[in-house]
Amino acid sequence: MATPPSAAEIVARFEIRHGRFLDAKGRALCPLPDFARDPRELVALYRAMVLARSFDAKAIALQRTGRLGTYSSALGQEAVAVGIAGAMRAEDVLLPSFREHGAQLLRGVSLYELFLFWGGDERGSDFKGPREDFPICVPVGTHAPHAAGVALAFKLRHQARVAVCVIGDGATSKGDVAEAFNVAGVWRLPVVYVVNNNGWAISVPRDRQTAAETLAQKAIAAGFEGEQVDGNDVIAVREAMSRALEKARAGGGPSLIEAITYRLGDHTTADDASRYRTDSEVSARWAEDPIARLRSHLLAEGAWSKEEEERLLADSAAAIEEALERYLATPPQGPETMFDFTYEALPKDLLEQRAAALSAPGESRGPPATER
């Protein structure tokens, strides 16, 4: 656009802050928030990140041997999910995308349930723990309006609860996400949107997704606060989340947190990232590994030791192994379960189909092979 007439006034401005506490080597850049001065709190976050990473490694191995479906790992992004859930209260509601198992685990979803879900078994979304949390959302960004709806329910019932919705950088290009931001802003809903910005949406890099300098500023357009944090600094994620949750709980409306991280792995087990990004880009980003960063910090503070590290790795592996054995020993559900949750009460014609399915002749070709 050409320059406007000289009488034109500036009617709006915005700034986006980028928050971090630890540098890539785990050194504090400024005084840490209260919770982070308690080593037990930090160790809990550390354990949660390590467990999430161990689960990823196991899940990928299982997919490779045909015992799990396509899987999306969160390698390198553990601090985002863990920082989010670490700040939430049990009564809040999480609406995750598909890289937030670190948050789900902290909220009480079990390793066994995660295996079931990624193994293609719907029981994996029937969490015994956080009963009101939403299942993993595969259609990108479609859960953003759900979060606004959950938040509206809290608001209508005068409950001091917050909906937390996690989406990817790619998701911010979607209409339903923009629509959700808009209604959350105009109705001041108690919702926190976290953009898990891992730099890529499959093969599309962040700078090809939008010309906006930050994704956080999409909140500004919808009339609420947005900020960036270093998503590989779990202290920064957790601290920003705490402020956003507190604000929402107090009736101050929505916030958006853009957590800048990096997807160190392939998009999913069906993807080959070497087709669109270089190994050197990826190896450079390992220097920002969120787990190594917090470990360095804890070691420097004398809050962690080699022995504890070894025990943690062994404990995580054992917990995963136990959940895995249980998963592998769980027979698939019968064909009747396709029907049983379609409605609360099955209509007559569906009951007839159900009976037909149960007496249907066995399929000779068996389960089809993966073709990707």
Place this chain on the structure above:
Amino acid sequence: MPEITLVEAVTLALARAMAEDKEVVLLGEDIGVDGGVFRATDGLLARFGAERVFDTPLAEAMIAGLSVGLAAQGFRPVAEIQFTGFIYPIIDQILNHASRLRTRTRGRLTCPLVVRSPYGGGIRAIEHHSESPEALFAHIPGLRVVIPSSPRRAYGLLLAAIRDPDPVMFLEPTRLYRSAREEVEDTGEPLPLDRAFVLREGGDITFVGWGAMLKETLLAADRLEADGIGAEVIDAATLKPFDTETLFASVQKTGRCVIVHEAALTGGFGGEIAARLAEGALTSLLAPVARVAGWDTVIPGLRVERHYMPGENRILEAARKTLAFA
């Protein structure tokens, strides 16, 4: 001539169409640098450049709407929706705009676009990756719905779809992408968009299906043949417009018809076919028309999926019942 897969035939047709007509452009998520998650557009960015092959931001409704604008301007956009599970937001653009722009403007503006999408189940995918929404699209006036079931048909039908002056939904059976192989000559010859294909002739019973289900249907036909029963197998291929003639000619011969599809039974396209038979071929029928389809349920996760997909045994059972009807 080497055999190629169905997905390679799609690439071949896209390349041919792009080489022939500079107005043909491709757009979609991950179709450029990555060549598409199934590699259907592999190599096309390198060959035709970034002004013909667009990696779009992640937004399906936008992709369809953008295609409407391009098409109205005389381009021939071929949009890829990464999986049919993510195609639902485009229904607004397709139904309210693409399929009726010609009608609304009395032909002044038209919409020669193609939407391609991997379609159907049976690939052990996670949730929302196994959908069969062909009937939703077949219900939209002004739209064509095309489903290839072999590399050669994928090649010829896709070329025809791109050259067609009206919007076409082109649903590619994911399960056949790499399992179906055949020699395909790159002649540029299209296949008609209003003709069913008789895949196999027989005088005793007619099977009609489309997409990946034809695999199991042909297996069922083999087994009937072993018992001395001749099964005719029709690939409907173009659901809209549907080739009633080919079906009626077959049913006049056999008197018996079994319709097979993977999509849920109720409101599925099989119902339309049964209605046409009731309207126009009732006197040829010796037995009630049977449908073998997906159940009226959400397609289940991969551990139970095989109970959902109609297999050759279910097809065979329906056929035997139909044959036994006196």
